[in-house]
Amino acid sequence: MQYVVIDLEWNGSYSKRAHCYFNEIIEVGAVKVSEQMQILDTFRSAIRPVVSKKLSGIVTDLTNITAEELEDGTTFMGMMRDLSRWMGKEPAVVLTWSNTDLLVLMENCRFFTGRQEIPFLRNYMDFQIYAQRRMGVDTSQQLGLARAGEMLGIPEDDMSLHRALDDSRLTAAILQKVYDRDSFVDGIMPVDDEFYRRITFKTTLIKDLDDPLVKRSELAFDCPDCGRNMKRKGNWRFRSRAFCAELSCHRCGKKYTGRVQYRLKYEGVEVRKKLTEILPKAESADTAQDPAVTV
Numbered sequence: 001m002q003y004v005v006i007d008l009e010w011n012g013s014y015s016k017r018a019h020c021y022f023n024e025i026i027e028v029g030a031v032k033v034s035e036q037m038q039i040l041d042t043f044r045s046a047i048r049p050v051v052s053k054k055l056s057g058i059v060t061d062l063t064n065i066t067a068e069e070l071e072d073g074t075t076f077m078g079m080m081r082d083l084s085r086w087m088g089k090e091p092a093v094v095l096t097w098s099n100t101d102l103l104v105l106m107e108n109c110r111f112f113t114g115r116q117e118i119p120f121l122r123n124y125m126d127f128q129i130y131a132q133r134r135m136g137v138d139t140s141q142q143l144g145l146a147r148a149g150e151m152l153g154i155p156e157d158d159m160s161l162h163r164a165l166d167d168s169r170l171t172a173a174i175l176q177k178v179y180d181r182d183s184f185v186d187g188i189m190p191v192d193d194e195f196y197r198r199i200t201f202k203t204t205l206i207k208d209l210d211d212p213l214v215k216r217s218e219l220a221f222d223c224p225d226c227g228r229n230m231k232r233k234g235n236w237r238f239r240s241r242a243f244c245a246e247l248s249c250h251r252c253g254k255k256y257t258g259r260v261q262y263r264l265k266y267e268g269v270e271v272r273k274k275l276t277e278i279l280p281k282a283e284s285a286d287t288a289q290d291p292a293v294t295v
Contacts, residue, residue, distance in 0.1 A: 002040065003033040004092045005127070005175065007167040008101045011059050013052030015111070022111060023104045024051045026070055027063075028079055029164030030086070031172040037179055039172060043086045044165040046073035063162045076112050084120045093188055094120075095127040097145045097171050099199060102126075106200070116200070121191045127171060130187045134178035145170060152177045198266045206262035206269070207238050213269050214262055221258050221275060223249035230256065246278070254278075 007029045015022040030043040048070050049055075055067055074082065096102050102124065106116040131148060132139050146161055154173045159166040189195055206214060221230050230247040237244055242261035248254070255278040263270040 001035055002090055002092050003035075003095055003175065004087055005031045005033065005095045005168045005171045006101065006105075007097065007164045007171065008104055009059070009063050009065060009162070009164050010104055011049055011052065011055050013054070013056070015051050017051075018111060022051055023107055024049050024111075025076060025079075025104065025108050026055075026059075026073070027065060027164040028083065029166070029168040030083065031165075031168045032087070032092075033172050033175060035181070037176045041086070042165060042169070043083060045079040045082055046070050047076055047079050048073035050075075064160070065163075076108055080109075080119065087120050091122065092120075093123040093125055095125050095171065095175065097167070098128040098142060099126045103199070106196075116196060118191075124189050124191055124195070125184075125187050127175065130184065131174055131178050134180065134183070145174075148174055201266040203266075204264050205241055206264055209236060209243065211262075213264065218271050218273070219243070219258075219260055221247055221256070221273070223252055223254070224275060225249070225252050225254065230258075232258075236260075242272075242274075247275070 008025050009027040010023040010025045012021055012023050014020070024047075026047050026049055028043070028045045028047070032040040032042070034040055046069060053067060055065065059065065094102075102118075105118055109118055110116045128142065128145075128148075129139050132143050135143075135148070135151065137143050145167060146156070149156060149170050152174060154170065154177070156170065159170055161167060161170065208214075209216075219232075219236065222228065223230050226249065228249060228251050230249050233246040233248060235245065240259075242259040244257060244259050247256045247258045249256075257276045257278060259272075259274045259276070261272040263272070
């Protein structure tokens, strides 16, 4: 098994053909790494844009890529052929820092071929999640690639970050630092039809309490002090991305704001609950932050 780290740079522009904004890939970089964590080879390809030859100011400022630099680039399909040949026939796990690059690659495959499947993709890992777990960083917050390299003490003196090949090199250096074979194998996802359904599923908020996926029992809150079920004052209202209502404990005499958020994910409904105590005005004026209890 070998590991292939891939990074992309793209230009966002409006496509008349697709009638929407499209992230057109303009540069691809990749690094091939052995199971012994040795760098085997590198790959870089510049892609000549066809949707919009004008690069956005954000792309130019961030990457220093110029339109002139891309004039002699290959086509998207030419890059895909070259990348497939470079990867070879040996089984490989493709790694990207977060799945954003993978989604953009799928978007380009759909645009240019009509199919979102990536021909050379057989096994995949969102390496950002794996690296953050190995580094002890909470995965609910996305850690930037440059920050991860800085935390691991990886020098960036000879790298131009936000260029595809150098970002791939930095990702490979992070892989060398955090790699553990047993835990790594557990994080590899085989690429099949379910994989594509899962990765393209868009998490949505449920905003209707009458939705059959909403369990009313999940709207109940117990007092954090005495444990008794609290009473609700007024109706649940959807605001700030969650259902909110005022709750009170008759025994303790305390009042709270209860928040319940329902997120429909591929695996099912995720429920997030939070209680924030409502302090008397005189007390709240002297308190910088209301104490909150997450349930």
